[in-house]
Amino acid sequence: MFAVFFPAVTGILAGASMSGELNDPKKSIPIGTLAAIGVSFAVYVLLSYWYAKQIPLAELRVNTSIAVEMGRWRWMVVAGIMGATISSALAMFVGSPRVLLAMGKHAILPFMETFARINKRGEPSTAILFTALLSLITILFGSLNQIASLLTMFFLITYGMINLTVFIEQSIGIPSFRPTFKVPKIIPFWGTVSCVAVMFLIDAKFSFIAFIVILVMYVLLIKTDSQAYSPEVRSGLLVFVAEQFAKAASKLPYYPKIWKPNLLVPVEDMQKLDLVLPFLKNIILPTGRLTIFKVVDRKNSEELYTLKNVEAQSGEDAPIDPKERLSQELSLKVKGLRDENIFVETAVVQAPEVLEGAVTVMQTVGGLFFPPNTMFYVLNENNDQDHVAGGLVEKASDEGLSNIVLRYDKNAGFGLEKDVNLWVRSQSPNINLSILIALQLKRNWDGVLRIVQVVYNEQDRQEALNYLLKLKKVMRLPLDVEIEILVGNFMDLLKQAPKADINIFGMQEKPDIALIRNVSAAIGTSVLFLRDSDNESALA
The missing domain is CATH 3.40.50.12370 (Rossmann fold)
Incomplete structure (x- = not known):
């Protein structure tokens, strides 16, 4: 159930995906994201609580159509599911091609320049077609449960890496890290650990696949001479670790060996x-x-x-x-x-x-x-x-x-x-x-x-x-x-x-x-x- 519920709340990324078209993304994205998190949290927690009270737990584990069967007007539940599905699909069709467009403009990965093309109306047509083709192939060769699990892996990796990046930058104490929204270090640390743990709890096989795909993309990324300004924490982390080892080594006596x-x-x-x-x-x-x-x-x-x-x-x-x-x-x-x-x-x-x-x-x-x-x-x-x-x-x-x-x-x-x-x-x-x-x-x-x-x-x-x-x-x-x-x-x-x-x-x-x-x-x-x-x- 978690793998099915989880992608439903990932709409909080819609604002970030559209950041290039917002008038004031620095102001709009935090407000919109926090509002989306709050509303989504309330709706889905209440919905989960209602299911748990009304339906036996054994039934919830095996029956994926329980929402339809429990509905007073089943056709409305089906219509709602279809509407939510289409809405999510449209949101992805709007956001995902623009992410590919941005990656293509900066040549982030090999052959990404193809996605930088736009038509006369300013739409990233090549990126839209690729997104549609990839979606169709995924639907044809996988069941809903498999797709939900796979999507959940990548979302959790994204959230986990964001938490890890925040935790690292907080830990190394660089002055350039000055977020307007501050949180204790334990929150991003616990977020990183939780994301990894939940991934393997849902499906260990898909977790390994997701990690391998992300690793390959990362290797290609660091080997690509991209002209985009893309600050990262690798050098800061290595310098921090080197400084800590240097401090420890400075306390030890020198030996000619x-x-x-x-x-x-x-x-x-x-x-x-x-x-x-x-x-x-x-x-x-x-x-x-x-x-x-x-x-x-x-x-x-x-x-x-x-x-x-x-x-x-x-x-x-x-x-x-x-x-x-x-x-x-x-x-x-x-x-x-x-x-x-x-x-x-x-x-x-x-x-x-x-x-x-x-x-x-x-x-x-x-x-x-x-x-x-x-x-x-x-x-x-x-x-x-x-x-x-x-x-x-x-x-x-x-x-x-x-x-x-x-x-x-x-x-x-x-x-x-x-x-x-x-x-x-x-x-x-x-x-x-x-x-x-x-x-x-x-x-x-x-x-x-x-x-x-x-x-x-x-x-x-x-x-x-x-x-x-x-x-x-x-x-x-x-x-x-x-x-x-x-x-x-x-x-x-x-x-x-x-x-x-x-x-x-x-x-x-x-x-x-x-x-x-x-x-x-x-x-x-x-x-x-x-x-x-x-x-x-x-x-x-």
């Missing part, structure tokens, strides 16, 4: 960034983060911006503000990574010089809840900015960051992206970061990791081998990690080293940028020089 590469990348050469981005991706995958920033010289930026305003006043084409242009360019360069669901942030900072701007960024992001833990710097081709590189490394260490300095070889690039040589020395203070980065590259390149150590005489070979075997065991390195011991002078042996696509070295306490360039030139590959902080541990 949870370390993952979160790189802070200052950019000087925008063209070289294109070459380095795939390499950065292979360092941070699968769950690391990138924060990429570019420092703009404030003096040159202000001069160009002044020129822009002068040319704009003269009516000539004005250049784009450098900061805005670089922001757009950075966003475009990292779009591919974001499309791969990699967490990337970009920023452009104005400062008198690169070092000052970079330090400001380090200090700023260091106070965030998700701060970078490693600075990644790419050396320029020439050495005129080496003092900046050295200053950045020292400042990053002062801010508690690890350091990775890349000398990119334009001839070798990153080779086949397979073999990794990790050069170590006994008791190296940089062994933890070196091991972790080498393992990241090995995994994401699906390549070979080789640990290389240099000793000055043959007598030290066995001791070095024992150290590397112990290191391999203690650090829980994969069994296929290779070990190579070289005897002689370090710089002389670079040319004889096993071939690799990237060579990784530890950095001296005081950064020697000239040494990095010399090593890269001697070995003939791109090289990484790394410095540990206290945040990582390969033993964890």
Whole structure:
């Protein structure tokens, strides 16, 4: 009986369906809806109460024609049922095509543009015909009870989602949620639970069907690039949940075991960034983060911006503000990574010089809840900015960051992206970061990791081998990690080293940028020089 009664009171949606044709929908819809609810509630509660008093409950459960049989003038009851049915049908024929029309105008779902067509009289003829055809098919292939149950499922889902949306927006406390009609949070919560419970109480099979249909439509909707303004609560809900977890996590101590590469990348050469981005991706995958920033010289930026305003006043084409242009360019360069669901942030900072701007960024992001833990710097081709590189490394260490300095070889690039040589020395203070980065590259390149150590005489070979075997065991390195011991002078042996696509070295306490360039030139590959902080541990 509930499934038959329920669609009868859904006429309260008629006003909302016609909102596009109301003079003042903001005022008319609430008044009309509340009035309809009140009248419908009174009529149907009294009618249900009268049936329960006059007719045995067993009879009500099985006899769907009891209203006709109990009527004094049966033909009037039949006429009333026919009138109500036709009235509901007409209301749906008026409202439903206009809903399809609105969806078609905004291309909400694929192929919906067809329903945006209107005839000479302004009627959505295509949507009306589709509604009529769908209604006829439903009537031909289903009984009244089945149709009532199916319709009830979708109405309950609609009401349930409205209640859920209200409950979520009340819970996350966003200022934009300012309803003129306020209710306690328990009401939308209980409304959501009740709608779902009643659905499965009526018919579990149709409930599953309705949920699947709604889910498919939702997936299509979020994949459709609709131009309609359609605010939703997904982002607000996710931010709220993330904030709650962040608050809980902030109360817990940090352990090196949870370390993952979160790189802070200052950019000087925008063209070289294109070459380095795939390499950065292979360092941070699968769950690391990138924060990429570019420092703009404030003096040159202000001069160009002044020129822009002068040319704009003269009516000539004005250049784009450098900061805005670089922001757009950075966003475009990292779009591919974001499309791969990699967490990337970009920023452009104005400062008198690169070092000052970079330090400001380090200090700023260091106070965030998700701060970078490693600075990644790419050396320029020439050495005129080496003092900046050295200053950045020292400042990053002062801010508690690890350091990775890349000398990119334009001839070798990153080779086949397979073999990794990790050069170590006994008791190296940089062994933890070196091991972790080498393992990241090995995994994401699906390549070979080789640990290389240099000793000055043959007598030290066995001791070095024992150290590397112990290191391999203690650090829980994969069994296929290779070990190579070289005897002689370090710089002389670079040319004889096993071939690799990237060579990784530890950095001296005081950064020697000239040494990095010399090593890269001697070995003939791109090289990484790394410095540990206290945040990582390969033993964890």
